[in-house]
Amino acid sequence: MTAFSWILIATFLISLISFIGVLILFLKDKLLNKIILILVAFSAGGLMASAFFDLMPEAIEKGREQGDSLTSAFFYLVIGFCSFFILEQFIKWHHHHSTRHPEIAPFSYLILISDSVHNFIDGIIIAGSFLASFQVGVIATLAVAMHEIPQGIGNFGILIYGGVKKIKALFLNFLSAIAAVLGGIIGFFLFKNIAEGIPFLLAFAAGSFIYISASDLIPEIKQESNSKNSTVHFLVFILGLALIWTLTGLLD
Numbered sequence: 001m002t003a004f005s006w007i008l009i010a011t012f013l014i015s016l017i018s019f020i021g022v023l024i025l026f027l028k029d030k031l032l033n034k035i036i037l038i039l040v041a042f043s044a045g046g047l048m049a050s051a052f053f054d055l056m057p058e059a060i061e062k063g064r065e066q067g068d069s070l071t072s073a074f075f076y077l078v079i080g081f082c083s084f085f086i087l088e089q090f091i092k093w094h095h096h097h098s099t100r101h102p103e104i105a106p107f108s109y110l111i112l113i114s115d116s117v118h119n120f121i122d123g124i125i126i127a128g129s130f131l132a133s134f135q136v137g138v139i140a141t142l143a144v145a146m147h148e149i150p151q152g153i154g155n156f157g158i159l160i161y162g163g164v165k166k167i168k169a170l171f172l173n174f175l176s177a178i179a180a181v182l183g184g185i186i187g188f189f190l191f192k193n194i195a196e197g198i199p200f201l202l203a204f205a206a207g208s209f210i211y212i213s214a215s216d217l218i219p220e221i222k223q224e225s226n227s228k229n230s231t232v233h234f235l236v237f238i239l240g241l242a243l244i245w246t247l248t249g250l251l252d
Contacts, residue, residue: 002189005132010130011123012183017148018177019170024058036161037221043154044217045240046134051129051206053248059202068199076200082209084110107216110160111155112172114208116179121201123183131188152177154240158217
């Protein structure tokens with residue numbers, strides 16, 4: 001099989017990981033309501049860890065390879081953060097002036113957009129890995145898969161918490177994940193040109209993850225007045241951080 005065929009297969013399999021959220025479909029609403037904030041806390045930690053332990057170090061490394069300064073990577077991060085701040089304000093304004101889906105929280109849309117960017121980058125990385133060699137491509141695919149499983153569960157929980165129906169959340173999560181296939185295709189045909197923009201995309205995605213985690217998700221779990229539940233949410237947040245940090249260390 002050609003490298004292009006393996007890229008298509010690998011990125012499509014990565015996209016299918018989004019359906020791991022189907023497990024939540026079978027939970028009763030009463031039980032789901034009990035664990036939904038736990039999923040939000042887990043995803044908040046995972047997004048924060050992905051930004052600081054995975055995306056930014058990679059953005060800095062790729063940038064240095066291209067002669068960019070350290071300042072450039074953090075400048076791109078700030079652009080990502082501010083872009084999602086502006087985007088959320090626009091979504092909120094749109095919701096206030098529209099009767100369509102007013103019950104869906106703006107951060108539900110933000111997580112879909114940011115995750116699409118992240119998945120697109122994953123597709124580019126997988127494409128470049130398979131172009132290097134089959135072995136490198138397989139390792140990169142496994143690394144992305146291990147990273148996507150916990151994040152996919154957390155994102156699915158966020159969509160449900162934000163007011164999206166279960167089936168729709170599953171479908172939207174898959175549409176976001178399929179961006180990996182698009183990234184793989186574009187990465188295969190234009191990899192040399194796109195490679196110059198990878199540091200920007202990585203840092204931009206990191207900025208979006210930090211914004212969503214710090215501005216939208218953490219405030220949600222901070223509203224809990226029960227001290228026991230607050231402790232559980234904090235520990236789950238730390239678990240999300242630790243899991244991504246551990247996976248990143250193992251796969252380096």
